[in-house]
Amino acid sequence: xxxxxENYLKLPGSYLFSTIGKKVNxxxxxxxxxxxxxxxxxxxxxxxxPAIIEALHRAVDEMxxxxxxHGYAPDLGYEFLRDTIAENDYRARGxxxxxxxxxxxxxxxxxxxxxxxxxxxxxxxxVCDPVYPVYxxxxxxxxxxxxxxxxxxxxxxxxxxxxxxxxxxxxxLPKETPDLIYLCFPNNPTxxxxxxxxxxEWVDYANKVGAVxxxxxxxxxxxxxxxxxHSIYECQGAQTCAIELRSFSKNAGFxxxxxxxxxxxxxxxxxxxxxxxxxARRHGTKYNGAPYIVQRAGEAVYSEAGKEQLKQQVAYYMxxxxxxxxxxKEAGFTVSGGVxxxxxxxxxxxxxxxxxxxxxxxxxVNVVGTPGSGFGPSGEGYFRLTAFxxxxxxxxxxxxxxxxxx
Amino acid sequence: xxxxxENYLKLPGSYLFSTIGKKVNxxxxxxxxxxxxxxxxxxxxxxxxPAIIEALHRAVDEMxxxxxxHGYAPDLGYEFLRDTIAENDYRARGxxxxxxxxxxxxxxxxxxxxxxxxxxxxxxxxVCDPVYPVYxxxxxxxxxxxxxxxxxxxxxxxxxxxxxxxxxxxxxLPKETPDLIYLCFPNNPTxxxxxxxxxxEWVDYANKVGAVxxxxxxxxxxxxxxxxxHSIYECQGAQTCAIELRSFSKNAGFxxxxxxxxxxxxxxxxxxxxxxxxxARRHGTKYNGAPYIVQRAGEAVYSEAGKEQLKQQVAYYMxxxxxxxxxxKEAGFTVSGGVxxxxxxxxxxxxxxxxxxxxxxxxxVNVVGTPGSGFGPSGEGYFRLTAFxxxxxxxxxxxxxxxxxx
Numbered sequence: 001x002x003x004x005x006e007n008y009l010k011l012p013g014s015y016l017f018s019t020i021g022k023k024v025n026x027x028x029x030x031x032x033x034x035x036x037x038x039x040x041x042x043x044x045x046x047x048x049x050p051a052i053i054e055a056l057h058r059a060v061d062e063m064x065x066x067x068x069x070h071g072y073a074p075d076l077g078y079e080f081l082r083d084t085i086a087e088n089d090y091r092a093r094g095x096x097x098x099x100x101x102x103x104x105x106x107x108x109x110x111x112x113x114x115x116x117x118x119x120x121x122x123x124x125x126x127v128c129d130p131v132y133p134v135y136x137x138x139x140x141x142x143x144x145x146x147x148x149x150x151x152x153x154x155x156x157x158x159x160x161x162x163x164x165x166x167x168x169x170x171x172x173l174p175k176e177t178p179d180l181i182y183l184c185f186p187n188n189p190t191x192x193x194x195x196x197x198x199x200x201e202w203v204d205y206a207n208k209v210g211a212v213x214x215x216x217x218x219x220x221x222x223x224x225x226x227x228x229x230h231s232i233y234e235c236q237g238a239q240t241c242a243i244e245l246r247s248f249s250k251n252a253g254f255x256x257x258x259x260x261x262x263x264x265x266x267x268x269x270x271x272x273x274x275x276x277x278x279x280a281r282r283h284g285t286k287y288n289g290a291p292y293i294v295q296r297a298g299e300a301v302y303s304e305a306g307k308e309q310l311k312q313q314v315a316y317y318m319x320x321x322x323x324x325x326x327x328x329k330e331a332g333f334t335v336s337g338g339v340x341x342x343x344x345x346x347x348x349x350x351x352x353x354x355x356x357x358x359x360x361x362x363x364x365v366n367v368v369g370t371p372g373s374g375f376g377p378s379g380e381g382y383f384r385l386t387a388f389x390x391x392x393x394x395x396x397x398x399x400x401x402x403x404x405x406x
Numbered sequence: 407x408x409x410x411x412e413n414y415l416k417l418p419g420s421y422l423f424s425t426i427g428k429k430v431n432x433x434x435x436x437x438x439x440x441x442x443x444x445x446x447x448x449x450x451x452x453x454x455x456p457a458i459i460e461a462l463h464r465a466v467d468e469m470x471x472x473x474x475x476h477g478y479a480p481d482l483g484y485e486f487l488r489d490t491i492a493e494n495d496y497r498a499r500g501x502x503x504x505x506x507x508x509x510x511x512x513x514x515x516x517x518x519x520x521x522x523x524x525x526x527x528x529x530x531x532x533v534c535d536p537v538y539p540v541y542x543x544x545x546x547x548x549x550x551x552x553x554x555x556x557x558x559x560x561x562x563x564x565x566x567x568x569x570x571x572x573x574x575x576x577x578x579l580p581k582e583t584p585d586l587i588y589l590c591f592p593n594n595p596t597x598x599x600x601x602x603x604x605x606x607e608w609v610d611y612a613n614k615v616g617a618v619x620x621x622x623x624x625x626x627x628x629x630x631x632x633x634x635x636h637s638i639y640e641c642q643g644a645q646t647c648a649i650e651l652r653s654f655s656k657n658a659g660f661x662x663x664x665x666x667x668x669x670x671x672x673x674x675x676x677x678x679x680x681x682x683x684x685x686a687r688r689h690g691t692k693y694n695g696a697p698y699i700v701q702r703a704g705e706a707v708y709s710e711a712g713k714e715q716l717k718q719q720v721a722y723y724m725x726x727x728x729x730x731x732x733x734x735k736e737a738g739f740t741v742s743g744g745v746x747x748x749x750x751x752x753x754x755x756x757x758x759x760x761x762x763x764x765x766x767x768x769x770x771v772n773v774v775g776t777p778g779s780g781f782g783p784s785g786e787g788y789f790r791l792t793a794f795x796x797x798x799x800x801x802x803x804x805x806x807x808x809x810x811x812x
Contacts, residue, residue: 001616002585003526004676008684018481018690043477053470056699057463063662064459066796071449071661075424106512106664106694113692117547120409137691141523179408210407255477256469256698258512270410278414284424285543286519288512292662293462294697390472 007143012150016133016374017041023358024368031366037397039324039385040368042188042342044253046316046390048297049309052252055300059293073289076280077104077261081295084302085261089246095233097263101276103283104298106290107260108218108247112182113138114286115214115243115262118278119180126159126178128171130189130375130382132216135182153377162378163190169336169345170194173201177209183232184216186223189375189384190345191337196229203232206241212268212275213242218260221251221314222321223340239265243275250342250388252301252310259290259298317342320394321387327398328385332406342387345372349406357383365400413549418556422539422780423447429764430774437772443803445730445791446774448594448748450659452722452796454703455715458658461706465699479695482686483510483667487701490708491667495652501639503669507682509689510704512696513666514624514653518588519544520692521620521649521668524684525586532565532584534577536595536781536788538622541588559783568784569596575742575751576600579607583615589638590622592629595781595790596751597743602635609638612647618674618681619648624666627657627720628727629746645671649681656748656794658707658716665696665704723748726800727793733804734791738812748793751778755812763789771806 013019020040028036048056062068076082082099090097105111113134116125121144127135136158139145146157154160159178161171169192171183183202186193194202206213215232223230232242244263248254264276290298300306325338334347348357354371361367361383372382389397419425426446434442454462468474482488488505496503511517519540522531527550533541542564545551552563560566565584567577575598577589589608592599600608612619621638629636638648650669654660670682696704706712731744740753754763760777767773767789778788795803 002529002618002676004679004681004684005524005526008524008687009679011687041478045472045475045477047472047475048469050470053466056466056469060459060462060466063454063462064456066451066453069451069453069659069662071451071659072447073662109694110692118411118414120411123408134691141688141691212408253475253477256475256479256695258694258697270408273410273415275410278410281414281417282547285540285547286516288515288664289662291664291697291700293699 005141007141010148011137011140012148012153016370019374020368020370024362027362034366036362036366036368037389037393037400038368039389039394039397040370042250042386042388043255044250044388046253046313048253048257049306049313051303051306051309052297052300055296056293059296063293070292073292073295075284075287075289076100077102077290078292078295081298084299088302090231090233093230093234095231096239097233097265101263101265103262103264103279104290104295105260105262105287106258107249108216108245109134111245111260111262112214112216114282115245115279116142116144116180118275118282119212123179124157124159125180125182126161126174127182128163128184128187129160129377130163130372130379131182132184132188133375160376160378163187163192164378168192170198173205178211181206181211181213182216183213184218186219186341187343188219189343189370189372189379191339191341191343193223193225193228193340195227196234199229199232200235203235203238203241207237211241214245215242216245218245218247219250219341220246221310222318222342225340228340233263233265239267241268243268248298248301251314253313254297257294257297259294316391317387320389320391323394324385324387324398327402331402338387344385344387346383346385348381348383352381354380354383361401364404367397367400411547413547416554417543417546418554418559422776425780426774426776430768433768440772442768442772442774443795443799443806444774445795445800445803446776448656448792448794449661450656450794452659452719454659454663455712455719457709457712457715458703458706461702462699465702469699476698479698479701481690481693481695482506483508483696484698484701487705490705494708496637496639499636499640501637502645503639503671507669507671509668509670509685510696510701511666511668511693512664513655514622514651515540517651517666517668518620518622520688521651521685522548522550522586524681524688525618529585530563530565531586531588532567532580533588534569534590534593535566535783536569536778536785537588538590538594539781566782566784569593569598570784574598576604579611584617587612587617587619588622589619590624592625592634592747593749594622594625595749595776595778595785597745597747597749599629599631599634599746601633602640605635605638606641609641609644609647613643617647620651621648622651624651624653625656625747626652627716628724628748631746634746639669639671645673647674649674654704654707657720659719660703663700663703665700722797723793726795726797729800730791730793730804733808737808744793750791750793752789752791754787754789760786760789767807770810773803773806
C-alpha cells in the first residue's frame with residue numbers, strides 16, 4: 001500500500017493567500033453589492049508596458065512560422081536573456097556575475113520553494129519572523145523543520161529571527177548557527193531594507209560559519225536610496241555564500257506572465273561540489289524552460305523603451321505607497337515600510353489581532369489586506385498593505401480606512 | 407556548515423538529453439560544414455497552428471490594457487481551460503472527471519518529476535525498462551531508489567519491468583509489489599501501446615495491491631486504433647488508483663510554449679486523505695500558475711479551428727513515422743512503434759551497442775537519434791527515432807541511413 005508524504009499533513013491550515021482568497025470570496029458572495037478593494041496579495045494591476053507587449057507579439061509571430069519557430073528552450077534559459085540580465089542587473093552594478101551563473105525560470109515562487117531541494121535534509125534553516133510563507137512551507141514539505149507547536153506557531157527545528165519595531169523590522173544575526181539563511185530585502189512583508197554595510201555583515205557571517213544565504217531580491221526595483229543594495233553580490237565575498245532569487249513580477253508586472261531567475265555563482269561550493277552543478281541538474285531533470293515568448297518579453301524589460309516605461313510603472317506604485325504611508329500615519333496608525341519597498345507594514349490598533357483587523361477591514365470598509373500573523377508569530381498585531389493596486393483604488397481604500405473609528 | 411542533498415551525487419552521468427546535446431554540439435563545432443538532422447529529442451518542428459497564434463495575440467492584447475490585464479492565475483488553472491479539458495478530453499470519452507480534478511501546469515516534465523513529492527520516501531516505485539529518465543531521476547533526487555549498480559545500471563530499490571521484443575515492449579505485472587507504478591502509453595521511448603483490456607488489468611492490479619499508477623498520456627493524440635485508450639480513466643476503477651499526466655507539447659506543438667495538466671480524482675485516497683489535497687497544497691505553495699496567455703493558447707487547442715488544424719499536424723508527423731518505419735524495415739532493420747505513437751524503436755544492427763550506433767549515425771550520416779540504453783538497461787541494443795522532424799528532413803535522414811553498409 002502506498003504511503004503519503006506525511007510532512008504535508010503537518011502543515012497548519014492552508015497556504016496563507018488561499019485562506020485569504022476563500023474568506024474574500026465568501027464575503028463577496030454574501031455581499032454582492034459591496035465593492036471590495038484588494039491590497040492584500042502582492043499582485044500588480046497595471047497593464048504590461050508597450051515595449052513588452054510589442055516583444056510578445058513579435059515572438060508570437062515567430063512561433064507561427066517553421067523557420068522562426070522555437071521548441072524546447074535551452075535548459076537554463078536563452079542566451080539572449082541571460083546575457084542581458086548579466087549585463088544590466090550585475091555588471092552594470094559592479095557585480096561579477098556571468099551569464100552561465102544565471103538560471104532562467106518561471107518565477108521566484110517556484111525557485112524559492114525548489115531551491116531547498118539541493119540541500120540535505122539535515123540543514124537547519126533560519127528565517128525572518130514574519131516571513132514569506134513559502135520559505136518555511138517548502139522546508140516543512142521536505143521534512144526539514146521538526147514539529148509544529150500550535151501555541152507558539154513555530155517549528156522546533158527552525159531558527160526564527162524576529163523582526164520587530166525594536167530592530168526596525170530587520171533581523172539580527174541568529175544566536176544559534178544556521179546552515180541556510182533566507183533573507184529578503186526590500187522585505188516582504190515588512191517593507192524594511194538594509195544598507196550595503198548591514199548586508200555585508202550577513203555575508204561575512206555566512207562565510208564565517210559556512211552557511212548559504214538564499215537572498216530574495218524580488219523587490220529590488222523599488223529601491224531609491226543609494227546605500228541600499230540591489231543585489232547581494234554588491235557585497236564582498238557573496239560569491240562564496242549566496243544564492244540570489246529574482247523576479248520579473250514586481251519590476252515589470254509579470255505576475256501573470258511568469259518569469260524569474262536564480263543566480264548561483266560557481267564559487268559557491270560544498271567541498272569540491274558546486275551548488276551550480278546541482279541546480280543545473282535539477283533544471284535539466286525537473287524543468288523544461290520558460291516559454292520562448294516569455295523570455296523575449298523578459299528581454300524587452302531591459303530595452304531602452306522598456307526601462308523607461310517600467311520606471312514610470314514603479315513610480316506609479318511608489319506613489320501609492322506614499323499615499324498609504326502618509327494617509328495612515330496622519331490617521332494615527334503606526335506605519336513603516338513604503339520607502340524603497342512596495343509594502344506598508346502597520347500596527348493594528350489597540351489590542352486587535354491581525355486576523356481581527358483583517359475581518360474588521362473586510363466587513364466594515366471592504367478593504368482586503370494581509371494579516372501580519374500569517375507571516376509568522378512576530379507578525380501578530382501587524383498588517384500588510386500593498387502598493388500594487390490602481391491609484392484610484394488605493395486612494396479610496398485609504399480614505400475608507402480613515403473613516404473607521406478606532 | 408551546510409550540507410548538500412547527497413542523492414544528487416548518486417546520479418550517474420548527466421541527464422540523457424543534455425549528454426546528447428553536448429555530443430552533437432561538439433561534432434557540429436568540429437564539422438561546421440555538415441548538415442545534421444536531429445531525430446533525437448522529441449521536440450516538434452511545425453509552427454503553432456493559426457488558431458493558437460490568434461489566441462496568443464488576443465491574450466497579449468488583453469495584457470496591455472488595465473481592464474483586461476491578468477495578474478496571478480488561479481492556483482490550479484483558469485476555469486475556462488479546466489472546463490474545456492474536462493469536457494473534451496474526459497466527458498467526451500465517457501470519463502467522469504470534473505474540472506476541479508484537473509491541475510493546469512507548465513508541462514508534463516515538471517509534473518512527472520514533481521508528483522513523487524506528495525508520496526513518502528518509503529514507497530517503492532516500479533518503472534518500465536527502458537523508460538523516460540525523468541521518472542527515475544526525480545526519485546533518485548528524493549532518495550527513494552537505494553544504491554546504483556554501475557554494472558547492471560540499475561537502482562537497488564527500483565522495480566524494473568523489462569519491455570523487450572519478447573513482450574512486445576509492453577510491461578508485465580511485476581513480481582514484487584510496488585507502491586507507485588509509472589506507466590506511459592503510447593510509450594516513450596518504444597512507441598508501444600496497450601489495449602483498453604490490457605490497461606484494465608493494470609488498474610485492477612493497482613486497486614488490489616493498493617498501488618498508485620502514474621499514467622503519462624503525453625502522446626495520446628497519436629492514437630488512431632479504437633481499442634487503444636486515450637485516458638486511463640476509460641478503465642473501470644481508475645479513479646481510485648490513477649493519476650494522469652497530460653501535455654500540450656506533442657498534440658499542439660507546445661514544447662516551447664509550456665503547458666500541461668495533471669488529473670487527480672478526488673476518490674484517490676490514502677486512508678481519509680485525498681491525494682488531490684496534497685497536490686493542491688503543493689500547487690498553492692510551490693507554483694504560481696501557467697501564464698494567462700499560454701492558458702488561452704491551450705483553450706484554442708480545443709476550438710473547432712484548433713482541433714482541425716492540429717489533426718493535420720498530428721497527421722503530418724504520423725506520415726513521418728510511417729516513412730521511418732517502412733524505410734528502415736525495407737532496409738533490413740528490425741523496427742517497432744510508429745503506429746499510434748510518434749516514436750520508432752529500432753534494433754541496432756549486429757552487436758552494436760546503442761551508443762556505438764549513435765556515434766556511427768552522427769559521424770557517418772549526420773543523423774541524431776537517442777540511444778536506447780539511455781532509457782534503461784533493456785534499451786541496450788535499441789535506438790529511438792522521432793517523427794517530429796520536418797517531412798523533408800525525415801525523408802533525407804532515412805535515405806541517409808539506408809546508404810549505410812551494415
